[in-house]
Amino acid sequence: MNSAKRKNLSKVGNPPGELIYTGKLEPSNAIINVFSYDQHSYNLNENVDLDLIKTLDKNQIHWIDFENVSDSNQLKAIGEIFDIHKLTLEDIINVNQRTKIEFYDSYTFLVIKLISDSSEKLEFRQLSIIIQGNIMISFSEEKNFATNLLKTQLKTNAGDIRKKDVGYLTFSLMDIVVDSYLSKLNNYISHTEEIDEKITEEIEEEHFIKIKKIKQEILRFRRFVFPLKDILFQIQKKEKGFVNESNEVYFIDLYDHTIRINESIDLLRENLNNLTEIYLSIVSNRLNEIMRILTIISTIFIPLTFIAGIYGMNFENMPELHWKFGYFLILGIMATIAVIMIIIFKKKKWF
Amino acid sequence: MNSAKRKNLSKVGNPPGELIYTGKLEPSNAIINVFSYDQHSYNLNENVDLDLIKTLDKNQIHWIDFENVSDSNQLKAIGEIFDIHKLTLEDIINVNQRTKIEFYDSYTFLVIKLISDSSEKLEFRQLSIIIQGNIMISFSEEKNFATNLLKTQLKTNAGDIRKKDVGYLTFSLMDIVVDSYLSKLNNYISHTEEIDEKITEEIEEEHFIKIKKIKQEILRFRRFVFPLKDILFQIQKKEKGFVNESNEVYFIDLYDHTIRINESIDLLRENLNNLTEIYLSIVSNRLNEIMRILTIISTIFIPLTFIAGIYGMNFENMPELHWKFGYFLILGIMATIAVIMIIIFKKKKWF
Amino acid sequence: MNSAKRKNLSKVGNPPGELIYTGKLEPSNAIINVFSYDQHSYNLNENVDLDLIKTLDKNQIHWIDFENVSDSNQLKAIGEIFDIHKLTLEDIINVNQRTKIEFYDSYTFLVIKLISDSSEKLEFRQLSIIIQGNIMISFSEEKNFATNLLKTQLKTNAGDIRKKDVGYLTFSLMDIVVDSYLSKLNNYISHTEEIDEKITEEIEEEHFIKIKKIKQEILRFRRFVFPLKDILFQIQKKEKGFVNESNEVYFIDLYDHTIRINESIDLLRENLNNLTEIYLSIVSNRLNEIMRILTIISTIFIPLTFIAGIYGMNFENMPELHWKFGYFLILGIMATIAVIMIIIFKKKKWF
Amino acid sequence: MNSAKRKNLSKVGNPPGELIYTGKLEPSNAIINVFSYDQHSYNLNENVDLDLIKTLDKNQIHWIDFENVSDSNQLKAIGEIFDIHKLTLEDIINVNQRTKIEFYDSYTFLVIKLISDSSEKLEFRQLSIIIQGNIMISFSEEKNFATNLLKTQLKTNAGDIRKKDVGYLTFSLMDIVVDSYLSKLNNYISHTEEIDEKITEEIEEEHFIKIKKIKQEILRFRRFVFPLKDILFQIQKKEKGFVNESNEVYFIDLYDHTIRINESIDLLRENLNNLTEIYLSIVSNRLNEIMRILTIISTIFIPLTFIAGIYGMNFENMPELHWKFGYFLILGIMATIAVIMIIIFKKKKWF
Amino acid sequence: MNSAKRKNLSKVGNPPGELIYTGKLEPSNAIINVFSYDQHSYNLNENVDLDLIKTLDKNQIHWIDFENVSDSNQLKAIGEIFDIHKLTLEDIINVNQRTKIEFYDSYTFLVIKLISDSSEKLEFRQLSIIIQGNIMISFSEEKNFATNLLKTQLKTNAGDIRKKDVGYLTFSLMDIVVDSYLSKLNNYISHTEEIDEKITEEIEEEHFIKIKKIKQEILRFRRFVFPLKDILFQIQKKEKGFVNESNEVYFIDLYDHTIRINESIDLLRENLNNLTEIYLSIVSNRLNEIMRILTIISTIFIPLTFIAGIYGMNFENMPELHWKFGYFLILGIMATIAVIMIIIFKKKKWF
Numbered sequence A, B, C, D, E: 001m002n003s004a005k006r007k008n009l010s011k012v013g014n015p016p017g018e019l020i021y022t023g024k025l026e027p028s029n030a031i032i033n034v035f036s037y038d039q040h041s042y043n044l045n046e047n048v049d050l051d052l053i054k055t056l057d058k059n060q061i062h063w064i065d066f067e068n069v070s071d072s073n074q075l076k077a078i079g080e081i082f083d084i085h086k087l088t089l090e091d092i093i094n095v096n097q098r099t100k101i102e103f104y105d106s107y108t109f110l111v112i113k114l115i116s117d118s119s120e121k122l123e124f125r126q127l128s129i130i131i132q133g134n135i136m137i138s139f140s141e142e143k144n145f146a147t148n149l150l151k152t153q154l155k156t157n158a159g160d161i162r163k164k165d166v167g168y169l170t171f172s173l174m175d176i177v178v179d180s181y182l183s184k185l186n187n188y189i190s191h192t193e194e195i196d197e198k199i200t201e202e203i204e205e206e207h208f209i210k211i212k213k214i215k216q217e218i219l220r221f222r223r224f225v226f227p228l229k230d231i232l233f234q235i236q237k238k239e240k241g242f243v244n245e246s247n248e249v250y251f252i253d254l255y256d257h258t259i260r261i262n263e264s265i266d267l268l269r270e271n272l273n274n275l276t277e278i279y280l281s282i283v284s285n286r287l288n289e290i291m292r293i294l295t296i297i298s299t300i301f302i303p304l305t306f307i308a309g310i311y312g313m314n315f316e317n318m319p320e321l322h323w324k325f326g327y328f329l330i331l332g333i334m335a336t337i338a339v340i341m342i343i344i345f346k347k348k349k350w351f
């Protein structure tokens, strides 16, 4: 994260609107794909030149899929074509944005986060979406599952998507992302359930570390999911937005799912806290048991060893040593002490 | 939960409105029962064909009891008869919904959760309700106590239910569910009171685990009960809903009960937290007591044993060994040390 | 609580409005007293017949004191006289209600909780109040301090109560209850202060248990006191309620007191949490001290005992044993080791 | 606090408006001072008779300083002169009120709390203020810094106070109190910073107790300061109140200071919680260190002592005892074991 | 902080509007720089006399950079020129203000906090800003990075700043400050990540102290950053403020960044809490491990040492001593006991 950090630092004092990529990927050239369709026909142009975009048929619906936002030149060029504000372009290339929606006069701007499938650890990639008239433009940091799946839906006309409008197209992309959140969350839940089952059997520090790591990831995850609820609420309430009456119900459904995800995250956090307390209590009980054993053994044998020590002394005048049954008497006394100790411990329910 | 999880995962990228059962039960064929009544007569048709439903008398009140929502074909068929949106049908068969209410133009859609009586562990089954005109349709995952009890109420005309309208019918079904929540909650409360009484007497790890398990169940429980308060508030406030003036008071009563349940849950959680702290404190005190005993015994006998060790050495020239009363002198010194130690411990109030 | 619990359970599936007593007292016959007054005269009829109630003088103010709500027949009878809804009657006899107020067309219904003076443990008895025109009806589970004190106020015309209206009468009864809360709370506060003073002197598990028991009671207490604030706010704001301009100021005063009680409860909870942490810290320090002593003694004497053990061995060829001052040399070495150890511990500030 | 408590208890059942002093001071006779001024002249009458008050010049501004509210007769008398409601008088003499403001038709009533400078421990004295037309009346439990400082300001015409109105007079008194809060808070903050510096150096139980005592005082303090924010907000928003346009800015400033105090209190609480955790962690580390030393010493010497014990046995037939270098061999073995142990501990980074 | 504290204390009873510097820096003479510009030209006058300010060209935009607010005379003088209220001047020189905005009739007053770059520890310096017509006046405690960077932006016309209005000028200054917050926050985040990586490897008290110190700084930091969100919201909503339509989008962007900072702070706090729990758990596990080793060694060797002690006694009549293989028998018994102990420990999974 060092390079990202340094970029950030060097931005202090810069004027707004500078197009500097702040993500973790290697910068590479933009790839632009255009999917155009109406009820009757559709057409996918991959890796197109920007000039094509200037001549799009206004009666069709178009999805412009802009890959690799780190290419600031192409980003600037497309920004000029659609008259996008430089602050919006900055938010597209500075991929540290919050999940958010902004309504401008000529377009709507939406930022959501994709769970990266190219990284082992939990990492997020920014997916920026601009809706302007019949056109949806998506900006992504790299090739990803979400735009891939949307392409498949369009090709197969899944759910009659090609018969619907640009609002439904946006819904479909968001739905894919929300579904992936739900799927990720279910992973965390089953992972937690596994730890829950193991934790009372074998007590290991690694369980605890895992609980805490899940909690940390959940917290990061929550940060990007939580605002979606408000965003979907705003989308529905927005007059003259891209949601008309016929697809309103789909956004309500999506809204509903984000609430569910948020609730599940909260429940999971509570459960992780619960597991933490269980773990710590078991550790504490284990210590108690260890100390009990140590104390029982020590308390019985230390006094006995002392008595043996007494009669191991080499004084000339020690009358007991010369008694005929002195040895056996002392053994008897030792046994008596041991038995009394054991009875006391039994009474204290120490074993 | 593996199969459910996999279903969930495979849904990423699917278009909305797909009818896939996500519950834990084995899929089976739908059973449809129809209870038709007015003030003068009533009629129960069990296991009817869907065609019957198309010819229901509009002057009567009808309750259609749809069992086994996993039967997606029948579900789709009934959906077509009543013109139910595919997203609503999806919510009926995807039984992971939150407790919620949705008002559509032609029907009201309600999701509540039943505490399963077919499962040992705490598990919830989804009960979906649609109210359209004089008809209430209930969709359940399996035979259950709630629809059974409602059937009994209708047969016995308990509370003059057959003289009232479809709003009261809905109230009656919800009342049964809320009553069952109250009963479950009382179980948790008395269970907690039992642990409370035992916990200061015998300290056992299993108490702690039980406290935590109750807390986990309470948290899951709370999730499905908490939204009911808002739902019942919405039902009352909704103009042109299924609540008219004469049965408004029943929904207010129900609203009141859900508030009570929520308050009791919060109180119970606080008590469980309290019990957790008591348990941990007792464990800690127990450890203290153990260590105190170990320290008393060790601190008295270790120095004495050392002295005995001194005079157990085999040096040729050890004058004390030849003193006449050396042995008794040393015994006296040892006794003095022991008494001083005991006095110190007494002063520190160690026993 | 077993019988109460069972009643509750058996209610699943019952229609609303059933008059089953759910309190902890033995059911007994209702006693009905009527106190009638105006500015000029007053009259107390004890243990009256219900018929009398039907003929009350409409120009006077009447307080009907209904004792022993477990008597469902008399309750039903009085309900019919005043046209009280069956759900209200159910709430009167099912004494598990929350503190609440409900405004009906023909009457206002109020539920508050009395701290039982017939029970050793903290227990609450429900006091239900109905105000209808000039009549206030109070329903109590048993004879209690609140209605007794109100009777005394009326007899002695304390605060000119007989010159005021039914709103002031209601205020007077609520004031008595709120004053009793304040008094109970002060008990808890002084109890907590006592523990606070003792806790740093003598550390005993029983202090901790007491802290936790107070906290549990406070939580139960809070549940019944907290809603009063909103209720008193509603009473003031209600147009056409029983509060007219001249007694509004009294309800504002009461409102003020309930806020004070709620604030005190919150402060008390914080203090109890604080005491919990102090207690646990002292326990932990005590353990530290014990372990320090054990470690000092063990660390000094275990090595010395080992040295003594060496020269207690019976090998034939041990040259040191034959040195003239071997014994004294070894004693000197032992003393040196002990002194070094003590210096180290001093440096670590262990004593 | 016993006498105060008993007074409180005996109030259960009393009608409202009874003038019983509930503070901790000895009751004493009221002293009434009147400070009258306008832009041109001023006049201070100390220890005046109540009759004077009835003849105050309506064109001047008057501050009536009523000391020792425990004098219920004088309080009642002044209440009659200014037509103050008996509940207000009760709130003045019952000094357990919350910080609050109440707007009556003919006067405004304000309760704030003074930090007592006559008591060692943190104690609060109630300062009640009534503003009626051009007159401000302050009621205090005893002579105090706030009214003293206000007197000085008036005498020296500090900030041109005598050229301003009764609203500014009220502001000045509140400003003195709020400044004293800020000063007290700064004491707590520097006290906490001192503990913060010491806590990592020398670990002592007394630090912990001090942290907790500060927290307890802060909580009590907060209770009286927190409501001021809302009160000052109400004062500003109140039409026809005592705040006119020219002094509004002063109340905004005061509002600002109370927000700052509240924020500082919250930050201080967080820091105290942080210090608590640091303290407990250090205690826990200390225990770890002690146990590590004990374990190192014990683990090395206990096995060696055992070996020495073996060869201290008096069996006739022990061949090793007769070996020429048996003693030296055993010493070597012992040294080897000790070295191995030390290496193991080094590897575990125990020292 | 002693001198600052004393100043504060001495303010109790002072009238409002006194110009006393409360910061930590040495008082020094004010330096006033004026940057005047319009679309065509610009001019920087450094260290100007106050008289110049009275003759500024009303058609240009001016930034007056007032350094060293501790110079109360110059502050008073500039206050008179621009007709600034004495309470505003007090807030400029009393640098303990909250982050806040206040809208007056003739000017807007803004307080934000700079992270000091002249101090090693986290310290804040107050930056007060007044906007009046075309003029922005900034008041700072000392030379600082923010005004330096703004000067550079103006000189280089970065982002066409000289073509924009005074609102954009204000935005630019705030943007620099917010960027510096983001940069500071990133420092804390990477610092925390470093601790996170180290904490499970080597457990050291200093990690814990560092976590807590970061948390303390974060809390102080948060206090100054948190209100910015509301302030930026107010700036946008304010009619007739200094934000016109063309620069509104910049303030929205800034608003967005402050939300991001606040969210990151909250996430960081949660992570620090998480790390605290991990640390404490590792410490606790470490103690467990130590105790386990101590108990294993003690429990095995203490009984064996006791047996050796028995046969080290010097009784005359101890038959075992004379058995031919008594020594070897006893060695065998000891070995057997040791083996049994080890097996028991293995079963308990102690090693």
Ligand SMILES: [Mg+2]
Pocket: A011, A012, A013, A014, A015, A016, E175, E176, E179
């Ligand atoms: Mg910038």
Ligand SMILES: [Mg+2]
Pocket: A087, A090, A091, E253, E256
């Ligand atoms: Mg931005």
Ligand SMILES: [Mg+2]
Pocket: A123, A124
């Ligand atoms: Mg990231």
Ligand SMILES: [Mg+2]
Pocket: A175, A178, A179, A257, B016
């Ligand atoms: Mg979906």
Ligand SMILES: [Mg+2]
Pocket: A253, A256, B087, B090, B091
């Ligand atoms: Mg759905």
Ligand SMILES: [Mg+2]
Pocket: A252, A253, A256, B087, B088, B091
């Ligand atoms: Mg839906």
Ligand SMILES: [Mg+2]
Pocket: A270, A273
């Ligand atoms: Mg939590």
Ligand SMILES: [Mg+2]
Pocket: A273
């Ligand atoms: Mg919790």
Ligand SMILES: [Mg+2]
Pocket: A175, A176, A179, B011, B012, B013, B014, B015, B016
């Ligand atoms: Mg989908």
Ligand SMILES: [Mg+2]
Pocket: B123, B124
């Ligand atoms: Mg479930």
Ligand SMILES: [Mg+2]
Pocket: B175, B176, B178, B179, B257, C016
């Ligand atoms: Mg019910």
Ligand SMILES: [Mg+2]
Pocket: B253, B256, C087, C090, C091
């Ligand atoms: Mg009810």
Ligand SMILES: [Mg+2]
Pocket: B252, B253, B256, C087, C088, C091
């Ligand atoms: Mg009711």
Ligand SMILES: [Mg+2]
Pocket: B270, B273
């Ligand atoms: Mg708690």
Ligand SMILES: [Mg+2]
Pocket: B175, B176, B179, C011, C012, C013, C014, C015, C016
């Ligand atoms: Mg029922």
Ligand SMILES: [Mg+2]
Pocket: C123, C124
């Ligand atoms: Mg109760």
